[in-house]
Amino acid sequence: MSWPAIAVFLALFALVSVLGFLGAYWKRGNLELLHEWALGGRQFGSLIAWFLIGGDLYTAYTFVAVPGLVYGTGALAFYALPYTAIAFPLVFVFAPRFWTLARNRGYITYADFARERYDSRSLSLAVAITGILATMPYIALQLIGIQVVLKALGFAGSGPWQDLPIIIAFVILAAYTYRGGLRAPALVAFVKDTLIYLTVIVAAIVLPAKLGGWGHVFSAAQSALAARPTPSGILLTPVQYSAFITLALGSALAIFMYPHNITGVLSAKSPAVIRRNTIALPIYSLLLAVLATFGYMAIAAGLKPASSNETVPQLLAAMFPPWFFGFGSAAIVIGALVPAAIMSIAAANLFTRNIYREYINPSCSAQRESTNAKLASLVIKLGALVFVLGLRNIEYAINFQLLAGGWILQTFPTLIFGLYTRWFHRRALLAGWLVGMAVATYMPATNGFHPVYALALGSSVLHWYVAFFALVANLIVATLLTPVFDAIKVARGADKTQPADYLEAA
Amino acid sequence: MRRRGTRRSGWYWLLLVPYVVMLWAPSFNSMTPALGGIPFFYWYQFVWIALTAVIIWIVYRLAHGGDGA
Numbered sequence: 001m002s003w004p005a006i007a008v009f010l011a012l013f014a015l016v017s018v019l020g021f022l023g024a025y026w027k028r029g030n031l032e033l034l035h036e037w038a039l040g041g042r043q044f045g046s047l048i049a050w051f052l053i054g055g056d057l058y059t060a061y062t063f064v065a066v067p068g069l070v071y072g073t074g075a076l077a078f079y080a081l082p083y084t085a086i087a088f089p090l091v092f093v094f095a096p097r098f099w100t101l102a103r104n105r106g107y108i109t110y111a112d113f114a115r116e117r118y119d120s121r122s123l124s125l126a127v128a129i130t131g132i133l134a135t136m137p138y139i140a141l142q143l144i145g146i147q148v149v150l151k152a153l154g155f156a157g158s159g160p161w162q163d164l165p166i167i168i169a170f171v172i173l174a175a176y177t178y179r180g181g182l183r184a185p186a187l188v189a190f191v192k193d194t195l196i197y198l199t200v201i202v203a204a205i206v207l208p209a210k211l212g213g214w215g216h217v218f219s220a221a222q223s224a225l226a227a228r229p230t231p232s233g234i235l236l237t238p239v240q241y242s243a244f245i246t247l248a249l250g251s252a253l254a255i256f257m258y259p260h261n262i263t264g265v266l267s268a269k270s271p272a273v274i275r276r277n278t279i280a281l282p283i284y285s286l287l288l289a290v291l292a293t294f295g296y297m298a299i300a301a302g303l304k305p306a307s308s309n310e311t312v313p314q315l316l317a318a319m320f321p322p323w324f325f326g327f328g329s330a331a332i333v334i335g336a337l338v339p340a341a342i343m344s345i346a347a348a349n350l351f352t353r354n355i356y357r358e359y360i361n362p363s364c365s366a367q368r369e370s371t372n373a374k375l376a377s378l379v380i381k382l383g384a385l386v387f388v389l390g391l392r393n394i395e396y397a398i399n400f401q402l403l404a405g406g407w408i409l410q411t412f413p414t415l416i417f418g419l420y421t422r423w424f425h426r427r428a429l430l431a432g433w434l435v436g437m438a439v440a441t442y443m444p445a446t447n448g449f450h451p452v453y454a455l456a457l458g459s460s461v462l463h464w465y466v467a468f469f470a471l472v473a474n475l476i477v478a479t480l481l482t483p484v485f486d487a488i489k490v491a492r493g494a495d496k497t498q499p500a501d502y503l504e505a506a
Numbered sequence: 507m508r509r510r511g512t513r514r515s516g517w518y519w520l521l522l523v524p525y526v527v528m529l530w531a532p533s534f535n536s537m538t539p540a541l542g543g544i545p546f547f548y549w550y551q552f553v554w555i556a557l558t559a560v561i562i563w564i565v566y567r568l569a570h571g572g573d574g575a
Contacts, residue, residue, distance in 0.1 A: 075535075081551040082528035085558040089521035092562050215543025235547055236535045244531045275566050282559040289552050 005153060008326030009333070012195065013169070016188050016334050020176030023184030032367045037181030037374065038108055038349050040267045046276045048186055052342075053264040053277060054284045055189035057084075057255065059138075060145035060336030063196065063291055067315075068308030070295025074225045074232035076240050080292060082248040084285035087255050092278040095256065096271030097419055097502060104501040109346075110262060110415050111354035117418050118426040119493025121358065126433050127411050128354035131259040132380075134408040135347040137400035138258070139384035142336040142343075143170070144309065144394055149329045152313035163389050169333065174381050177341045178374050182267055185341035192338050195331035197287065199316075203328070204290045207319060211300045221296035234296070243452040243463045250468035254409040259346035260339065271504050307394065340381070348376035399449040406440025406467035410474050419502075427490055428481035436474030440467055517569040524558040 027043060029036035044052060069077035098113070107113050110131065115124035146166055155165045176184045208214045218234055225232045236244055255261060268274050291312075298311045305314045316328040352373040357364055364372070388397065414429045443453040443466040453469060455462045462469075486492075527533075534550045541549045 075547065078548070078551065081555060085551075085555045086524050086528055088558065089524055089562060092521065092565070093518065213543050215540070218543065218545055218548075234545060235537065236531060238532070241531045241535075245529045249525075249529060272570075275562075275570065279559050279563045279566060282555050285555045286552065289555060293548070 002154065002322040002325070005322040005326035005329065008323050009153060009330045012191075012327070012330035013333065016191050016337070017172050017176070019187050019191060020172070020184045020337075021179065023176060023180035023187040026180075026183050026187055031179075031181060032370050034108060034349070034352070034366065034370045034373055035106075037370050038345050039263065040182040040186055042103065042267060043269045044186065044267045044273070045269055046273050046280075049264070049268045049273050049277050050280050051189040051193055052182075052186045052267060053261070054281055055185070055192055055335070055338040056260055056264045056342050057281070058196075058284045058288060058335075059142060059339040060332045060334075061138075061141040062288065063332060063335060064145045064148060064309050064312055065141075066288060066292050067295040067298070068305075068311045070292050071298050071305070071311045072295075072308045074221070075234050075236045076232070076244055076247075077295070078292060079244045079247040079251070081285070081289050083251040083255075084288055085282060086248065087252040088278040088281055090252065091256055091265075092275055094416055094419055095262075095265050095274045095278075096504065098262070099266060099268065099271055099274055100504050101419070101497065101501050102266055105497060108266070108349050109259065109353050110257075110411065111350055114414055114418070115354070115358075116496040117422070118414070118429070119496065120426040120430070123414060123426055123430050123433075124354055124358070126430060127414060128350040130407050130411050130433075130437070131350045132347045134404035135259055135343050136380070136384060136387070137397055137404050138260075139340050139343045139347075139381065140387050140397045141401055142340040143384060143388040144397055145336045146333050147388070148309050149313050149332045152310065152317055153326070153329055166389075167385070169337070170381060170385050173337050173341060174344075174378055177344060177377055177381075181374075182263070182342065182345055185338045185345075186267070188334065188341075189338045192331070192334045195327065196335055199328040199331045200287055200291050202324070203294065203316070203320075207294070207297050207315075210319060211297055217293070217296050217300045220300035224299045239463060243465065246465040246468040247451065250409060250465040250471065251405065253412055253471070254405055254467060257408045257411050257415065259350055260343040263342055263346040263349065309394065340384075344377040344380045344384075345373075347380045348373045351376045351380075395449075399444070402444050402449055402451055402466070403441060406444065406470050407437055409467045409471050410436035410440060412471065413475060413478050422492075422495055423482065424478050425482040425485040425490070426493055427485045428478045431481050432474040432476075432478030435477045436470040439473045440470035443469060515569055517565045520561055520565050523561055524554065528554050528558070 024031065027041065029041040031037045035042060066077065066080050101107065101113065105116060109128070111124045111128040114127045115121065143166065146169060150165050208217055211217050222234045225234065265274055294312055294315055298305065298315045301315065301318060303314050303318060305311045313329065316325045352369055356372055357369060410433050413424065413432060417424060444450070447453050451465055452463050453466045455464070455469065528551065535547055537545045539546055
């Protein structure tokens with residue numbers, strides 16, 4: 001244990017906790033209405049939205065996992081760069097349209113949209129369940145990010161008290177999210193990202209100099225990776241090209257299908273705010289790019305972390321004075337709290353809107369709906385905590401998240417194509433979703449939970465990201481079955497959205 | 507009400523450029539030319555993250571007139 005590190009860490013954590021509780025009073029609104037609690041009243045301007053969405057996309061786990069993956073696998077892990085760049089042109093196109101429709105029709109979730117557009121309760125339920133399933137492991141991974149840092153700080157005791165720090169952190173998080181809703185993480189996000197940017201910029205300047213320059217970092221990484229039992233390198237091998245491409249494209253298409261990310265988008269006050277954000281959000285991608293190279297720096301520094309997730313905390317601990325290590329640790333932990341809060345809000349919205357109000361209590365009042373979402377957000381966080389503390393095995397959460405990435409991508413045809421066309425039949429989309437879910441589950445389950453699956457087609461073998469295989473299967477089924485359902489005259493349902501609902505006000 | 511679409515949205519095709527460039531991995535899978543010790547594979551992708559933002563900005567200005575910003 002290092003007291004300067006812990007003192008800096010605790011001071012920053014205390015600051016953020018106070019801010020979280022003040023969130024309820026910020027940009028005051030009636031928190032007994034769901035859109036106020038869950039979307040901050042749809043009033044965030046460009047700067048707040050940038051911190052909020054950025055804080056949401058680039059989670060603590062991202063900052064721990066990507067350098068860890070680079071440490072473990074070399075060049076292939078850098079698919080994270082194209083992934084986090086090409087996500088934004090797509091968002092620029094569809095997100096303002098979805099925001100406009102959501103505002104005009106009062107949607108809080110994607111499943112609200114599926115319900116009205118396709119007149120289909122089952123499709124809406126499929127979207128809601130997929131969203132909740134995909135969010136749970138993501139929250140769990142934020143907890144794992146916190147655990148890794150607490151361990152590096154020396155909090156990893158043994159006996160009944162070992163989980164106390166993480167439980168305290170989570171109780172505080174749960175309390176201010178319950179009170180303030182999305183306003184709490186929005187306010188905390190400012191501190192979170194200031195800390196993260198400072199940590200990464202300082203480390204990116206100091207570390208290469210300490211390690212003999214960038215050239216040495218890369219050449220040391222190349223020799224070490226090539227000498228591993230499973231050799232890799234700092235360039236792709238030709239067989240990795242299709243894996244790199246499908247990982248990047250599949251992840252880019254999936255990222256804004258996650259409920260928490262669309263929650264951030266819907267909290268913006270106008271389509272212009274969203275567009276400006278897609279221009280500014282790649283700054284976070286650059287940050288992630290720099291951070292990814294920390295995996296190579298850890299190799300160059302000769303570190304041997306017990307698990308790849310410990311790469312960044314160990315690098316900071318080994319190369320910096322204790323107070324800065326405490327600073328960086330606080331950045332990661334607070335970086336986990338912001339997305340965890342937004343994720344639990346988003347999953348709670350899905351449960352409340354599309355399961356509770358749809359199936360359990362259709363006549364519930366607006367106030368009841370908001371209260372229910374608050375309670376659901378507590379239950380969801382508690383579930384993630386029990387999952388992480390109960391299983392004690394980080395592998396489960398990571399495998400589960402691999403599945404989640406494949407699952408969430410299966411809502412893409414319904415949601416994104418659905419924003420532009422009603423060509424697809426609702427039953428065909430549901431069938432496509434089901435097949436996609438099955439493929440996205442079967443492939444990882446049978447290849448040892450590896451993100452890339454080798455599928456033999458005739459004489460050639462496709463090495464693709466599992467989620468991408470699943471999406472292709474989904475699209476084929478949805479496309480082929482649409483004319484079939486039409487031919488046998490299965491009802492298409494009435495589209496409740498009007499063309500005018502999609503148009504932005506001048 | 508203003509219809510987005512029509513003539514000005516033709517600029518949206520520019521948004522495909524980052525997809526082609528950044529997903530065409532064989533075109534940049536090279537050590538050289540290095541920049542300050544950083545292999546081409548890496549700095550080229552860093553630069554294209556920034557250029558993606560620039561392309562979105564150009565489309566934003568041209569197709570939306572900056573939304574009155």
